[in-house]
Amino acid sequence: MKRELNIVVNGESHNLFVEPRTLLVQVIRGELGLTGTKQACDSSSCAACSVILDGKVVKSCSVLALQANGKEVLTVEGLADGVELHPIQQAYIDNWAFQCGFCTSGQIMATKALLDENPKPTRQEIRDALDGHICRCTGLNMIQEAVQDAAQRIQAQKSGKGA
């Protein structure tokens, strides 16, 4: 039996009917066509599908869609401001923090959640926050540098706006 799902994704409200067993990632990718969120493991162990659910980073393969009922989801597609990339996205580009890019959406969403909570993370805090994310390409250090760079850009942006 399908049930009603009311969900806000990237600021847009959606009214859907889904089977109770449907995963949040299936709604995001399948129903809404937001394929920026990836799936890579079938075992909740790679974090490629990470999105932000009411401010917290979650693996969207490990959340039932109905658990997100009445909540707000942010996916990688919702990060840029129109055609203006988010500072985290720009920092990932400028630091070559991805190669194949398949884990990148998840890394970026986890970075967003980290920096929202801890605007100036140490290198170790970055490693701790992203430890669950498998990346097979970059060797990981360049991701740490991108996160540090993103933190600085966001700080600069904030202080610029404040002035």
Place this chain on the structure above:
Amino acid sequence: MSEYSIIGKPTPNVDGPAKVTGEGQYTFDMTLPNMLYGKLLRSPYPHAKIISIDTSEAERLPGVKAIITGKDTPGGKWGLWRRFRELADQQALAMDKVRFIGDPLAAVAATTEEIAEEALDLIEVEYEQLPAVFNPLEAIKDDAPMVHDDFPNNINATRHIEWGDVDKGFKEADYVREDRYVLEAAHPCAMEVHNTLASYDKGTGRLTVWTSTGSPYFVQVNLAEALKIREGDVRVIKPHVGGHYGGKNSTMPDAVNAAILSMKTGRPVKIVFNRDEEFTTTEHRTGQHMALKIGLKKDGTIVAFEVKTITNGGAYTGLGATTLYLTGTFITMPYKIPNYRYDGVRAYTNIVWGTSIRGFGAVPGKFCRETQLDRAARDLGIDPLEIRRRNAVEPGYEAPGQYKFESCGIMPCIDKMQERIKTKWPKVGKDEGIGYSAFAYMSGGIFNWIHTPYAFSSAHIKVNIDGTVDLYSQAADVGQGHNTVAAMICAEELGIGIEDIRLHLGDTAHAYTDLGAWGSRETLMNGNAIKDAAAQVKDVLISIARLKLGENIAYDLVAKNKRIYLELRPERGFSYYDIVKDAIKANDGVPLTGTGHYTPHNKGMISPAYGMGIMATKAKVDRETGHVEVQDVLIVHDCGQVINPLGARGQVEGSVHMGLGYGLCEEMPMDQGMLLNPSFVDYKILRQRDMPPIETLEVPTYEPNGPFGAKEAAEATIAPAAPSMANAVFQACGAEFFSNVLKPEKVLNAVKEAEKKAKRTRKSTRKGTRKAK
């Protein structure tokens, strides 16, 4: 050398915006209207005869649109070793018997993935189990079960390489040692699984395929053979690819069965492997046994080297036969070895097959050779870095009949390493050690097992009236950054900006052949083709500018910074954009085009050029737990002229990450052909907290065979990671390793052995006994 405007400058990835916004489409993300979902029924047995397959119940399931078994397929055999037909041993679905757990024997297309999966459960198969063989040493015995009927003793391929006089060399040696190794298999674990979307056009009889591959061309020719249709009727498009690492060279059953199901149903069909299928049925780095015998002079120079290997090939060939050959050559590089002999055997077994994973042919062999060399250095009382210097090759070195190094920076790399270590790691603490490993790797292979009649690399450019350039090639960006390199090379040659280049790469319908991304070939081979194409247009532009200037014919013109001008009087010249307009007008309105190509000739057996260098790892061993902490990594690297420093660093660090995983935690334990860890929960990949910092120092050389002097930068640095780490542990506590994967229990045993050995030595020294020579 002239200053480059673009080459050598850190350049952000041209695919960046697509990949950080989620807009970039991978095959995984694609759907087509009216699309069906395909699934494969796979064998639960490692070796069995198929007695019967009953699909009747599955066919009655609502939503099922087609079910095929071996007899419903065109039956074409394919493989990458097309030149030797008997090694083209893959088939869409097993015809008579299955050869490993996961060998597909039926395929379903249905309206949803769930229905397709349910249908698989309803297919009844009667098997007759056959004796199976999993170990290559068993497989080559006379009484072993035969995996393929035409291959006695399961010998899939053999390779012999020899130069000099090995027996004489060993006689001249002051020191000889032999070591035996067992190397574990490892999986490439691309984040995007193998998946394919195939769409057959009933009206034209043509097939279009989107697939996660490193070589659209390989997929095109393999599909044509599997389906028994013309190559020209198959179009392969490579969208963004979520990781390759050598595991996406072979055409796999996803592509072929999606195509057959689309041809049967007249609807687009997509097949996506799940992660379990990815681990258990797609190609991995071959497990193998190796025996090394090395002879050295007292001063540490190598006089003879003999290597034997037998590899656990698995059920099919893939690029395994090439891996076998390259194992025999890369194990010699970059050392001067006057007398050398190699014998390799690849055995068919009843497991999933091994192939060309990142650094293929180099990784297992370098682990063995570099750890053996450290033991030899210890016994001879020579510093480990010094013994590598004494044997390092120099520019122009030639291994008779095999390969030649033109650019060659290994000696300056070793010098720089020695200098940097002094300040980087002035002190080494208790139970800490520094280990070294030298390395070298090809810049694309010369071999033509695919038997292509085409140029190895091609590129085509079209320059439009506004100066924008469309660049077409079948070359493949699989994440390594080739799109950026391609745009940089094209822009540098034409003297314009990256933003002027529009890329159309990875589509068989839009461009002449390029063999794709494997063996670190794109920068050198495709780069040469792009440079060639761009140079043709540049020549036209320079001619027009020369005509307009009316200067002395002896004066040289250059295209640079979007201008075409006299080299010695830069103020005399024109805007690139204006000259393009004039040139197209002069050409009766036809856009300017250039078609470049590259095929290596007279460059030996392996490659036109070799990236190389030396890596040092600092590690600490915990004698109580056996845990190895990799603390720090230093690489000194010669990849010729660096095209993009950002991309080169990314390639080096990514290789080190995968190489350390090979040395620390990645393995594929099997029980009777069943993989025991087919998930990211159980297959361990190094995570953020596991990774050490990596410092890379470039020692640029100029490679005459490469575009702007560039050569390989993608794969070489995977091979030295595990041996330099094992050598660090050896230097720290004397523990010796004869297998990769330094898991705690193995380290503890090795540490205990080393302690026992040290005690024995102390005792015998106390008693005043001397071992007779």
